[in-house]
Amino acid sequence: MSDQLSGPLAGVTVVDLTIALAGPYATQLLGALGATVIKIENPAGGDPSRNNAPYYGAAGLSLRRGSDEDMSISMLERGRNKLGVTLNLKHPQARDVFADLVRHADVVCENYSAGTADRLGIGYEFTSSVNEQIVYTSISSFGAGTPGKGMDTIFQALSGLMQMSGTSGDPPVRSGVPFGDLTGPLFAVIGTVAALLQRERTGRGQHVDVSLLGALTALAATEPWGTMERAGIEMRTGSTVPRLAPFGIFATSDGHVAVCAPTDAFARGVFAALGRPELGEDERFTTRDARVAHAPALHREIADWAEPLPTEQAVAALERQGVPVAVVRGPEEAVRDPVVRARGETTLLAHPELGPIPESLGSGLPIRFSAATAGYDRPAPRLGEHNDFVYRQILGYGAERLAELRAGGAI
């Protein structure tokens, strides 16, 4: 594992108890940053993400698992840069093995529902009694110890997010990107690494506790919607922003373009692109306040111009005038952006035996370090693939102990 030496978190070992999406996303980021992530799975089937359709194997993509070689795309995405180890945490011998792992680790990460980790005997209290330097990170629906079963859509509903998109009076808008499951892990990684840094000073670990609802609510609240609305600023305004014009999404003959041109100079650029420079002299459009007051008329001019044009042509005309403009891309085009690809912000998914999966771009690590390498460089493990490596080489178990654990169903 010498390639890990160059990641910013090289030397950090994470015991990863997480399953599903939110927890595994946090630990995959720690792995991409160079930590040694030991993913613990129940020997009876492992992380349920292994059973999410679609699968990839020698026969390509399919909705049903065809052979043992097939692995779920979910696991191929979220299992990257992790070592796969089995341990049945309900087995009487499991707690001793867990304690040995903890003695060799810096971080434990879990996303059990409230009370489960303690019931299994692997909660923060036990873990810190084994190793007081452990940073123990809990990712939960509503906060450590707070009961309640959450899912991404539940967090989106409760956080206000669904009432922040669309236009006033519209039904709630669910985001197709599961921000309810994805923003908490980002804060959990921040908390984990910050606690590791604090440990350099204090010599002590601690419990880091992140709620998925809390994380999404906090992020959404960076724009204080209520305060804005009390001040008379309508906030639920669909694809436009009332204080900005020209601004919005416009249909073309084969797609849509986003135009963000609220300054005088940008507005003149828009008029030039439209071949209508005289609109810059039209008193409805000469100042920012005037344009905002006459936004519907202004946006109608742009819409009429864009509608018959191919997207590429509309974007080129606006770009030539220096106007901030963008194609509204679909996800498949977005992940293929050459700059994004070159920076490793998206990356080909790979199967552990079959290698890179043609055309299947997954999430990359969107952080570049000048003095470290980071990113996903190892495919997801098979269930228990690294049992020998972890139990023998890291924990130092002998062959006999390993055989005993295997025979008893502990691993």
Next chain:
Amino acid sequence: MSDQLSGPLAGVTVVDLTIALAGPYATQLLGALGATVIKIENPAGGDPSRNNAPYYGAAGLSLRRGSDEDMSISMLERGRNKLGVTLNLKHPQARDVFADLVRHADVVCENYSAGTADRLGIGYEFTSSVNEQIVYTSISSFGAGTPGKGMDTIFQALSGLMQMSGTSGDPPVRSGVPFGDLTGPLFAVIGTVAALLQRERTGRGQHVDVSLLGALTALAATEPWGTMERAGIEMRTGSTVPRLAPFGIFATSDGHVAVCAPTDAFARGVFAALGRPELGEDERFTTRDARVAHAPALHREIADWAEPLPTEQAVAALERQGVPVAVVRGPEEAVRDPVVRARGETTLLAHPELGPIPESLGSGLPIRFSAATAGYDRPAPRLGEHNDFVYRQILGYGAERLAELRAGGAI
């Protein structure tokens, strides 16, 4: 500043050159984690966010600045836990002052457009020549050195996000939460803290480079949409998920509820809540596959039941049956959730002289540490409020030097 001793980043000093939203959100998080953040602003007006309506002052909220006491809500949100210092970076004496700041700092954070920092003479090369231990974090639209002017809506358009919500064939859906501006800063904080941890090992700083487009694209790509669609899984499915039923958003007499009940047990709970336990025996609804095949009929039953009921009553009926359900809350209700408030995930904004602003809840730090205090405990500074503290007490400048810098317009 003794209260900072207890934050996980206590002892870390950040020179903050950022303006607008993305950069300042990253540095406000560093401040909430206990770093000493020195926000550098041009003495001629400072961060443009100081001029965003609405404002808050003795007369309350208003769309126009009424007196010098009035401060923008944007700055009251994003300036928290920062020291306010003026420095005109175009002034001939500024580079020496900047170098002195860098000698006393651990982190520099900037979000200039490509080339600007180098043109001002404060790019990574100069900065690291002054202090090789500096972690220099750049947040840019498309990556350090890549030209192009981005805005949140541009990132949303290019990242595929707008084509991931709504239903296939719908126009693009713009998120009201500016995820294009907000996810990059989270990765920037992760990169910054990880680089600080690496520095403990190597003694060297480095350049950390985060692109806002790259961050949003990477986050959205955690679900590999293209791969899913090639496997026959339609992904743009509005408020429903085709593989899950019952699942979705249902209108009530006074709002909406989100129901996520795809398992057999949850489905039976839904039928019990509807007072229609016999639906559990209906062969269209007995298995998960059957429910998915008959999802429209199933969802019609729930919709008809929910429509005349007050939200509270619908939620209570489903909760009694153990079904994962949530009120679709608006932002104002969301930020007032008692658990969220108690955990500090939202927090009252405060004016530096007038104190807490009634009813105005802003973003809190959604990370709880068992052995550290963290969160926003100091209001945004006035422009230059901490010049004396920073220039005299941190840099050790004498009164004469300070007077000279002031007289020459450098600070």
